[in-house]
Structures are given as C-alpha cells and as structure tokens.
Amino acid sequence: MPKLKTHRGAAKRFSLTGTGRVKRKKAYTSHILTSKSAKTKRKLHEPAYVDKSDEARIKRLIPYL
Numbered sequence: 001m002p003k004l005k006t007h008r009g010a011a012k013r014f015s016l017t018g019t020g021r022v023k024r025k026k027a028y029t030s031h032i033l034t035s036k037s038a039k040t041k042r043k044l045h046e047p048a049y050v051d052k053s054d055e056a057r058i059k060r061l062i063p064y065l
Contacts, residue, residue: 010061014050022050022058 015023028036029044050058 004063007061016065022055024048024050
C-alpha cells in the first residue's frame with residue numbers, strides 16, 4: 001500500500017488533539033492590533049477547533065499528525 005503525502009500547508013496550520021479534534025488558530029491576530037481591545041486580543045489567544053463538518057476533510061490532509 002503506498003503511503004499518503006501530508007499536505008504541508010495544512011500541517012503548518014492544524015494539529016490534532018488527544019481526543020482527535022482538529023485544532024486551529026484564530027484569525028485577526030497579526031496586524032492592526034491598536035484598534036482591537038485588550039479583551040479581544042486576549043480572546044484570540046485561546047485555541048479554536050475546526051467545525052465537525054470540516055474535520056474529515058482536514059484529517060485527510062494530515063494523515064500522520
């Protein structure tokens with residue numbers, strides 16, 4: 001059986017948790033931070049998870065992570 005190639009772009013953006021959920025980063029964290037409140041910026045640090053409807057698609061891209 002041939003091995004599957006990991007999609008390197010997806011591997012850099014997503015990771016799997018111990019329970020098998022797919023973890024992702026939140027958007028709006030990189031620039032124009034002066035207009036965002038401290039509370040907003042703090043909330044953007046918290047982990048986010050891929051929606052269940054998209055999980056299978058992402059897991060196919062990162063088979064060995």
